Amino acid sequence: MGSLLSGLPGIEGRVRRGGLAVLATAAAVTAAAVTAAVVPLIAAPAAAFGQGRGGDHLTVVVRHAGAGWDGTYELFCHPAGGHHPDVRGACQKLDEQTQWGRDLFAPVPPGTICSMISGGPATARVTGTWAGRPVDASYDRNNGCEIDRWNRMVPLLPKIG
Template structure:
């Protein structure tokens, strides 16, 4: 009678252990994004951003990856700047794109902002390069 309880307990522990170890593995999947920014139809500036581990040629990969992690790679919901800065009313349109993979999920993002200040208020450090 005690053996079935021990086996059931062992099976439950095994199932919990499998779930616990699967979560960090999914969160640690490498992410690679190609980011572009172009003002007024000019030649785009292109950088590569890798996360988990942080790297690429993005000037502040650590902060950009941290901000992406906060929204699970959903750029539309980026936290933006800490304190939304008052932006001057200077019209210098900037178009940004992001393509690649975030933890195994396809990312395709494009948006246009009035100027770099508005872009930073909406997307934090991600396109600040």
């Protein structure tokens, strides 16, 4: 016990005299010291761990959506940046829809009954990192469910129709 508390002046002698309250205080001081050492490692930005810029980063590849939208776009959020046509709108929309434990980019579940309407030939692929999780999602407009899924991602994806 002496070596554990040797860095805390006056504590060691009080503990030997049977002061349980002092022992609890010593434990709290030790826990606080450990927390102070660990929290900076947990709270460090992603950039500190070699992930480049940090924050959320998505690459959006759009095809067959029409003039002005087809192409590859980089989107950064937290902080906002990149060459996406609506950086702030896309980041805001994604932030609004992000919920703990829910995959924002999840495909339509198998077996879902969808209306058989076509929303055109547009496709998109979104890859990167969002909310600390890897993203690799494909989008099309082949039925009502896929159109709805696409529309929930506007303005990350282009508004069509």
